Amino acid sequence: MKTVLITGASRGIGAAAAQLFANRGYRVAVNYHRSRREAEALAGELGGIAVQADVSDAAQVQKMVDNVLEKFCQLDILVCNAGIAQQKLFGDLTDADWRHMFGVNVDGMFYTIRAVLPHFIHNKAGRIITVSSMWGQVGASCEVAYSASKAAVIGLTRALAKELGPSGITVNCVAPGVIATEMNAHLDASALETLREETPLGAIGTPRDAAESICFLASEAAQFITGQVIAPNGGLVI
Secondary structure, three states: OOOOOOEEOOOOOHHHHHHHHOOOOOOOEEEEEEOOOHHHHHHHHHHOOEEEEEOOHHHHHHHHHHHHHHHHOOOOOEEEEEOOOOOOOHHOOHHHHHHHHHHHHHHHHHHHHHHHHHHHHOOOOOOEEOOOOHHHHHHHOOHHHHHHHHHHHHHHHHHHHHHHHHEEOOOEOOOOOOOOOHHHOOOOOHHHHHHHHHHOOOOOOOOHHHHHHHHHHHHHHHHHOOOOOOOOOOOOOO
């Protein structure tokens, strides 16, 4: 039985991925930062474990990974899903805004992969799946910090895939479009309707839509895929 660690898995895309992995026979470690109740409830439902860590803190991340390996004695898949978003004019961004965005979205991914990598390299196997955004591909007005951080996720994914390929480790990215999650809860009905109309498939995505792509990249069907970006966005960005 394979084990997967998913960061930011207490809700949204991360929670949907945790449910899919568990349904497909994986053991699941659900990472959370502050949403302890939700994470523990989900982990209990799935027969997994909840592990707390602020991914922007290297020491907490290392402790989290050590806890997962102590509990399950193995780790096969890492999903770097934890992330934050912010809408703000570029000129209004503060140093703290910028550093917090990159601290979670980029540093968090770096710390988590670094902590897991010795185990993967020792086993000459492993799947790393990062989560970016369509705005990491094309950029978004009033979301410069977010877009830049998510573009960095894509760049890291592609470069790391080249570096880790000889060790039998794949590294791929999922870049969702507009998904009905708490992160997009600030959008009113009119804005969501406009986005739906602009999407060729005429729908707003669900967390499961993105989670299915994550699970595919972890599956045997994706064993010859690495360094790629899969974009479940309904055709909004092509």
